[in-house]
Every structure is written in structure tokens, then in C-alpha cells.
Amino acid sequence: MWTEARALRDSLRLRLALAFALGGMAALVAVSGFTFWTFQREILARDRRLLAGRIQEVAAVLRQGSRAGLEDEVLGQGAASTDPQVWLRVVAEGAVAIESRGMAATLPPPWFGEEPRGSRLGRDYLLEQRTEGVWRIQGAMDVTEDDRLIAVFRRRLLYVLALGSGGCAIFGWWAATSGLRPIRRIEASTRNITAHRLRERLVAADVPQELRDLVGALNAMLDRLELAFARLSRFSADLAHELRTPITNLTGEAEVALSGERSAQDYRQVVESSLEEFRRLSRLITRMLFLARAEDPGTAIRPGPVPSRQLLEEVLAFFEASAAEQGVALEGQAEGQLRGDADLLRQALANLVGNALQATLRGGAIRVTVGPGIQVTDTGRGIPAEELQGICDRFVRTRASLEGKAEGTGLGLAIVHSIARLHGGSLAIESEPGRGTTVRLHLPG
Numbered sequence: 150m151w152t153e154a155r156a157l158r159d160s161l162r163l164r165l166a167l168a169f170a171l172g173g174m175a176a177l178v179a180v181s182g183f184t185f186w187t188f189q190r191e192i193l194a195r196d197r198r199l200l201a202g203r204i205q206e207v208a209a210v211l212r213q214g215s216r217a218g219l220e221d222e223v224l225g226q227g228a229a230s231t232d233p234q235v236w237l238r239v240v241a242e243g244a245v246a247i248e249s250r251g252m253a254a255t256l257p258p259p260w261f262g263e264e265p266r267g268s269r270l271g272r273d274y275l276l277e278q279r280t281e282g283v284w285r286i287q288g289a290m291d292v293t294e295d296d297r298l299i300a301v302f303r304r305r306l307l308y309v310l311a312l313g314s315g316g317c318a319i320f321g322w323w324a325a326t327s328g329l330r331p332i333r334r335i336e337a338s339t340r341n342i343t344a345h346r347l348r349e350r351l352v353a354a355d356v357p358q359e360l361r362d363l364v365g366a367l368n369a370m371l372d373r374l375e376l377a378f379a380r381l382s383r384f385s386a387d388l389a390h391e392l393r394t395p396i397t398n399l400t401g402e403a404e405v406a407l408s409g410e411r412s413a414q415d416y417r418q419v420v421e422s423s424l425e426e427f428r429r430l431s432r433l434i435t436r437m438l439f440l441a442r443a444e445d446p447g448t449a450i451r452p453g454p455v456p457s458r459q460l461l462e463e464v465l466a467f468f469e470a471s472a473a474e475q476g477v478a479l480e481g482q483a484e485g486q487l488r489g490d491a492d493l494l495r496q497a498l499a500n501l502v503g504n505a506l507q508a509t510l511r512g513g514a515i516r517v518t519v520g521p522g523i524q525v526t527d528t529g530r531g532i533p534a535e536e537l538q539g540i541c542d543r544f545v546r547t548r549a550s551l552e553g554k555a556e557g558t559g560l561g562l563a564i565v566h567s568i569a570r571l572h573g574g575s576l577a578i579e580s581e582p583g584r585g586t587t588v589r590l591h592l593p594g
Contacts, residue, residue: 165325173317208281234291331356347375395426450490457483457520476511484520497568500561501525523590532580541566
């Protein structure tokens with residue numbers, strides 16, 4: 150029950166319905182309050198005008214000095230008028246000169262003394278008085294019927310307010326349900342997208358303008374997922390292929406060795422061959438683990454100043470013997486220093502020089518420049534333009550290296566690319582078949 154209550158509390162539809170209902174109620178309260186205030190004000194103003202008019206008439210008669218006219222005005226009004234009933238009284242020197250019939254019993258003098266103009270006596274009478282020479286004219290109007298009319302109007306406004314608030318709540322729920330219907334369609338469409346149907350996309354034309362940015366973001370996410378899934382599938386296939394070869398070799402050699410009696414020398418050869426395959430597997434696993442760590446957003450490096458000359462000499466010294474054996478000249482130039490992780494930069498440079506050695510034929514040359522970035526240029530066979538696309542992906546090897554059965558796993562450039570990204574840099578490759586390749590590792594200053 151608690152879970153259902155929490156789900157209802159977190160419901161967007163409920164929030165929208167409540168917001169609409171509260172907004173409608175606030176508007177109804179404001180309109181009803183203003184209407185009631187205006188109605189009550191107009192009723193009171195009308196009564197005051199009527200009472201003030203009757204007092205003004207009595208004052209005019211007093212100025213004329215007509216006793217008959219005064220009696221007709223005061224006594225006739227009191228006797229004839231019933232709706233609304235107005236009482237008039239004329240007071241001179243504290244004594245009542247004349248007053249409407251029945252007024253003494255209902256409102257005996259002094260009935261409001263120094264009460265301010267327009268004050269009420271209880272809830273039934275509106276009072277007014279005016280001084281005309283030595284005369285004081287007092288007037289009273291029975292407003293009981295007006296009070297009843299105002300009370301009826303107030304009750305009906307409350308009924309309208311209650312019904313309107315309920316209607317706003319119901320309409321708000323309907324509006325929220327209708328407004329969220331496109332989101333439910335998006336939800337239904339996304340449920341149909343699975344790992345086997347990643348090519349499907351949401352149609353932006355079927356949703357309101359306000360949700361098209363959301364649909365565009367979801368489609369962009371699906372594009373990234375499809376690309377990542379394709380890369381993962383290709384990577385898994387390539388990894389299985391790379392692991393299958395050494396494992397097949399190890400299995401075949403072991404079966405041959407166990408198929409009959411062998412000499413100690415034969416067993417030694419089998420062990421040495423197996424050891425080479427194990428080393429190949431170890432290098433492959435080590436490189437794959439490095440790539441996995443490099444793709445982790447939380448991977449941290451230890452940047453610092455790296456002397457360019459020292460880095461160049463260490464790497465060239467490592468490859469010097471291999472280059473001499475292949476008849477390839479190694480040239481180097483260094484200036485200043487780099488900023489980065491020394492071990493990672495050494496690994497990146499070693500991978501680039503190793504790739505260049507595999508691609509360069511006897512009599513060729515490799516030139517290495519360190520500072521402010523890293524650049525390796527060889528005079529090897531080069532890479533065709535159609536193969537440059539995705540050359541930094543894992544297990545990608547050129548057609549020439551596959552045909553020449555060159556050693557390698559196709560992870561060298563992928564590792565260099567990951568090292569460049571870890572340093573906030575980039576990797577650029579320029580190559581032309583028959584004219585060599587240039588690889589530039591740009592590092593931020």
C-alpha cells in the first residue's frame with residue numbers, strides 16, 4: 150500500500166492534474182471574490198444614495214420653511230414606503246420636531262448619537278444624518294432584504310465555486326491524461342526496440358513539438374548504442390578469432406606430442422613452441438586489459454614533465470638491434486619536453502616504432518620526432534585510403550600485413566589512440582601506398 154501511495158505521489162499525471170485544478174480554483178476564487186465584492190459594494194452604494202437623497206429632500210423642505218411640506222415628506226414617506234422602508238426624523242435643539250410613524254418604537258432617539266455616517270445598527274439598518282442650520286436630519290433604511298439577497302448571492306457563489314473546482318479537477322485529470330498520451334506512445338515504441346532490433350527509430354512527426362527534442366535525443370542515443378553494439382560484436386568476433394589461433398596451435402602440438410613416444414628433444418621443442426604461444430596470449434590479454442582500463446572514464450594518469458631526448462633514446466635503443474637486423478635506418482630528433490605519463494608515452498612511442506618496423510622493407514628508413522608531440526614517419530609500403538578508415542579500431546590489420554603474415558594483434562594503434570585520449574590529445578595518420586606513413590600524436594600544451 151505504501152508503494153502504491155508513493156507511486157501515486159510521484160505520478161506526473163497527478164501533479165499536472167493538481168496543478169491545473171489548483172490554478173482553476175485560484176482563478177475561480179479570485180473571480181468569485183471580486184464579483185461578490187462588487188455586488189455587495191453596489192448594493193450598499195445604492196442604499197446610501199437612496200437614503201442620502203431622501204435626507205436631501207427633507208433638507209430642501211426645511212430651507213423653504215413649509216410645515217405642510219415637511220409633514221408630507223416625513224410622514225408620507227414613512228407611511229407609504231415599504232420597500233425599502235425609510236424612516237426620517239428632524240431634531241431641533243435636542244428635541245424631536247417630527248419623525249416617521251413607528252420610528253420611535255423601532256429606533257428611539259437618540260438612536261446613533263455620534264455614530265459615524267454610514268454606520269450600521271446591528272445588521273438591519275443603514276444610518277445617515279445631516280445638519281441643516283439648527284436642524285439635524287436623521288435617516289434610517291431597513292436593509293434586511295438587501296442583506297438576505299447578499300447572503301443568497303454568497304451561497305450561490307460558493308456552490309459555483311465548489312462545482313467549478315470539481316470540474317477543474319476532473320478536466321485537469323483528463324487534460325493531463327491526454328497530454329501524456331504521446332509519452333505513452335513513445336514508451337510503447339521503445340519497448341519494441343531490442344538488441345535484435347536496434348535499427349528501429351522513433352518517429353518525431355508523431356509527437357508534439359515539445360517532445361521532438363526528446364525523441365531526437367532518444368534516437369541519437371539509439372544511434373550510439375547501435376554503433377557500440379556493432380563494435381562490441383565485431384570485437385568479440387575478432388577476439389575469438391585471435392584467441393582461436395594460439396589455442397588451436399597449442400592443442401595440435403599437444404595432441405601430436407601425445408600421439409606416440411617422443412624423444413626429450415621433441416618434447417622440448419613442443420614446450421618451446423607452446424611457450425611462444427603462451428607469450429602471445431599473455432601480450433594479447435595484457436593489451437586488452439589496458440584498453441579496457443583506458444575506456445573507463447574514471448581512469449587517472451600521472452602527468453608530469455617527460456624529457457623528449459630521454460624518451461627518444463630509450464625507445465630507439467630498444468629497437469636498434471631489430472632495425473639493424475632488418476636493414477632499416479632509425480633516425481631521431483628531440484627537443485624540449487613533453488607533459489604526460491612517462492610510461493604511457495613510452496608505450497605509445499614503442500608501438501608506433503614497432504608498427505613502422507613491420508611496414509618498412511630492407512633499405513628503408515624510419516624518422517622519429519619527439520617534441521612538442523610525437524611523430525613517426527616511415528618509408529614503408531603505406532596504407533590504402535580505403536583502409537585508413539577505422540585503422541585505430543581493435544584487431545584491425547592492413548591487407549598487406551595479413552598477406553605478409555607479419556606478427557601483431559592489430560591492437561598497437563588502438564592502444565596509441567587510447568593513450569592520446571587519456572592525455573586529452575588526438576592521433577592523426579597520413580599514408581600513401583608505396584610512399585610510407587606518418588603518424589602524429591598531438592598532446593595538449
